[in-house]
Amino acid sequence: MRSINLFLVLFVLSVSCFAQEKANAAISPVKGAKHIFRYTNPITRDTAISMRDHCIIKVGDKWYCTGTSNPVWTGPNPGVRLLESDDLIHWKQHSWIIDAAKLPADCPYNGRFWAPEIHFIQHKYYLTVNSGKVTKEDPKGMKTHSVWLFVADKVTGPYKLVNGPLTPQYNNDATLFEDEDGQTYLYCSGNGLFQARIDLNIGKLMTPIQKFLDKKQPGWPEWMIGGIEGPFVVKKEGTYFMFFSTWTRGYEVGLLKSKSPLGPWELASPNPIFGTRKKGYRPELAAEGGYSHLKFQDTPDPYSETGHNALFIGPDGNLWNSCHYMMYEKRPYPYCQTLEPWEPMPQMGIEPVTYKDGMFYIHEPTWTEQTVEY
Numbered sequence: 001m002r003s004i005n006l007f008l009v010l011f012v013l014s015v016s017c018f019a020q021e022k023a024n025a026a027i028s029p030v031k032g033a034k035h036i037f038r039y040t041n042p043i044t045r046d047t048a049i050s051m052r053d054h055c056i057i058k059v060g061d062k063w064y065c066t067g068t069s070n071p072v073w074t075g076p077n078p079g080v081r082l083l084e085s086d087d088l089i090h091w092k093q094h095s096w097i098i099d100a101a102k103l104p105a106d107c108p109y110n111g112r113f114w115a116p117e118i119h120f121i122q123h124k125y126y127l128t129v130n131s132g133k134v135t136k137e138d139p140k141g142m143k144t145h146s147v148w149l150f151v152a153d154k155v156t157g158p159y160k161l162v163n164g165p166l167t168p169q170y171n172n173d174a175t176l177f178e179d180e181d182g183q184t185y186l187y188c189s190g191n192g193l194f195q196a197r198i199d200l201n202i203g204k205l206m207t208p209i210q211k212f213l214d215k216k217q218p219g220w221p222e223w224m225i226g227g228i229e230g231p232f233v234v235k236k237e238g239t240y241f242m243f244f245s246t247w248t249r250g251y252e253v254g255l256l257k258s259k260s261p262l263g264p265w266e267l268a269s270p271n272p273i274f275g276t277r278k279k280g281y282r283p284e285l286a287a288e289g290g291y292s293h294l295k296f297q298d299t300p301d302p303y304s305e306t307g308h309n310a311l312f313i314g315p316d317g318n319l320w321n322s323c324h325y326m327m328y329e330k331r332p333y334p335y336c337q338t339l340e341p342w343e344p345m346p347q348m349g350i351e352p353v354t355y356k357d358g359m360f361y362i363h364e365p366t367w368t369e370q371t372v373e374y
Helices: 002-027 283-289
Strands: 036-039 051-059 062-069 079-085 092-099 114-121 124-131 146-152 160-163 172-178 184-189 193-199 210-213 228-236 239-246 250-258 274-277 303-313 319-327 347-356 359-362 370-373
Touching: 051 114, 051 347, 114 172, 124 172, 172 228, 184 228, 193 228, 228 303, 239 303, 274 303
Parallel strands: 051 303, 250 303
Antiparallel strands: 036 370, 051 062, 051 319, 062 079, 062 114, 079 092, 114 124, 124 146, 146 160, 172 184, 184 193, 193 210, 228 239, 239 250, 250 274, 303 319, 319 347, 347 359
């Protein structure tokens, strides 16, 4: 009996060692072998860390993400959440880099904390936050909602206020861009898209904030007329590209291009380069906005929203896209019609980005397992 038990122990140990050797080979493949990254959207499926407007930044061997925390529409939210991941798949909360509960009563930016972003520029981490002051008369802080700038030496903070509000009117969805000559620029939304040059050290705009694109710009396509927001700028081969989102037909991402960081901007593609379209989603907005007449086909994905994107460095060292994915309650096969608790809430989605012949492309929204070799 003892010999049988010893045999079983040795057998189990040998199998475990073999499995461990295979696992190690997958983690550290031999020279010439490819790395394999597998992902299935939505990446997060958790009500506790649900966010909109995901913005991911890679620092060392880790990825960090911030975004708009719930509640989004009904009033103030808890602050600016920072998520952390070692593998881009499993995410956990690191901290609140702005905790609304710890702000003084007279704080002028204690509102909804929409669409924060973190950018590493000139050896520091700059955080843009869009917020206003909540009062009895203005319970959502929308009358004073604008852009605030914070800075830290580490991505995890602590973040110190540089200046704000940066603009004299309602603005939202602020983003930053540093050019090759060291000049920095602020872009934001607010019933259109805005731009200005900014000195990050003092948090002051060096040019007047300029609205350069309206959602109903004459001669521009109808898929923009519901609203445009969420700019994000990168530079490639001497051309500036601005990604932006529109909610006219669901939630889609368009792309502008320019030879200058302050324009003039033109469409890089006559159609959105990414997103989801659903005729039955938010029809009341289409009726109210006067664009229910638009004709289009639903995309086959199970999402009602895939938008407000930002780019980041992915596992293969290339650019990837991040944004929030929301499941569509009238989604087609193979899903049942009953939503799980996490599904009506915005969750993180990621896709690879490619650049070819002077144009950026984003993999269409996926919902089955994807494999990337590099």
